[in-house]
Amino acid sequence: AQSVTQLDSQVPVFEEAPVELRCNYSSSVSVYLFWYVQYPNQGLQLLLKYLSGSTLVKGINGFEAEFNKSQTSFHLRKPSVHISDTAEYFCAVTPRGGSYIPTFGRGTSLIVHP
Amino acid sequence: DAMVIQNPRYQVTQFGKPVTLSCSQTLNHNVMYWYQQKSSQAPKLLFHYYDKDFNNEADTPDNFQSRRPNTSFCFLDIRSPGLGDAAMYLCATSGDTYNEQFFGPGTRLTVL
Numbered sequence: 001a002q003s004v005t006q007l008d009s010q011v012p013v014f015e016e017a018p019v020e021l022r023c024n025y026s027s028s029v030s031v032y033l034f035w036y037v038q039y040p041n042q043g044l045q046l047l048l049k050y051l052s053g054s055t056l057v058k059g060i061n062g063f064e065a066e067f068n069k070s071q072t073s074f075h076l077r078k079p080s081v082h083i084s085d086t087a088e089y090f091c092a093v094t095p096r097g098g099s100y101i102p103t104f105g106r107g108t109s110l111i112v113h114p
Numbered sequence: 115d116a117m118v119i120q121n122p123r124y125q126v127t128q129f130g131k132p133v134t135l136s137c138s139q140t141l142n143h144n145v146m147y148w149y150q151q152k153s154s155q156a157p158k159l160l161f162h163y164y165d166k167d168f169n170n171e172a173d174t175p176d177n178f179q180s181r182r183p184n185t186s187f188c189f190l191d192i193r194s195p196g197l198g199d200a201a202m203y204l205c206a207t208s209g210d211t212y213n214e215q216f217f218g219p220g221t222r223l224t225v226l
Contacts (some may be wrong), residue, residue: 034195043118043204043217044157090156094213100145100164102213104156 002027002093006105014113015051015083021076021108023091031093033074047089050074061085077088086112097110117141118218126197126224127130135190135221137205146188147215148180149204157204163188192223200225 007022009104025031032051036044048059055067065076074091118139127133137146140185145164160174163182177199181192192199203220206215 032213036215036217041202041220041222042204043120043219044206044215045217049214057148088154100162100208100213101159102215106156107154109154 002031002095004091004093004103004104004105006108008108009106010109010110010111012113013081016080016107017078018079019081019085020109021089021110023074023076023105025072025074025091025093025103027072027093030096032096033048033065033067034092034094035059035063036092037061038090038107042063043057044090045097046105047076062104077111081110081112085113086092093103118205118207118216120203120218120221122202122221123219124222124224126226128226129196130194133192133195134225135192135203135205135223137188137218139188139191139205139207139216140186141207141209141216142185143207143209143216144185144207145213147208148188148190149206150199151202151204151220167168173211195223195225197225199226 001024013019025069034049035047036042037047040078048057050067058064063078090107092102094102148160148164151157161170181189186195202220204220205218
């Protein structure tokens with residue numbers, strides 16, 4: 001079984017400041033890792049994913065994340081946020097070569113202030 | 115553009131009155147999922163299909179049923195909605211071994 005912990009339920013930040021949203025996971029098998037973004041009253045949209053290879057992955061809207069196997073983390077970062085980045089962010093994992101069922105974290109609400 | 119479509123976007127029903135939510139996809143994906151999402155919470159999986167094989171989550175209430183008549187369409191039936199069933203319902207698909215999910219825009223259900 002897998003579990004995902006998003007340590008911060010809410011992250012307030014000023015526009016143009018850097019931000020990091022934290023995600024840690026636990027799994028007895030290797031996993032694929034994902035970050036999704038959800039804007040108000042919309043479905044989830046993939047931001048980025050780690051499948052294999054380079055541990056630093058770049059996604060849409062200037063976001064990037066780094067996979068750290070020893071710390072079982074997959075933190076999301078952006079060097080300079082915009083008001084439009086205000087949204088809910090979900091970290092998720094799926095086991096390699098098996099289940100089609102993802103495990104989601106509880107979500108982090110990013111609030112960007114002008 | 116290939117996509118996941120949900121209809122309607124907003125649904126209002128009365129307590130106990132059956133309601134059906136629909137989902138269609140042009141991605142030709144094998145797996146389709148239905149999630150329930152309440153305010154400020156993660157999506158909660160209700161069921162999923164791998165092709166026509168139906169998989170029910172253990173804690174999904176019997177009040178919720180689903181149909182997948184073909185690859186493109188999937189329906190969520192709520193037989194007797196209660197006030198606690200008011201939520202956003204999300205449909206998603208997945209077509210590859212990495213299980214990246216493609217979500218529809220959701221249907222927000224209000225129960226009066």
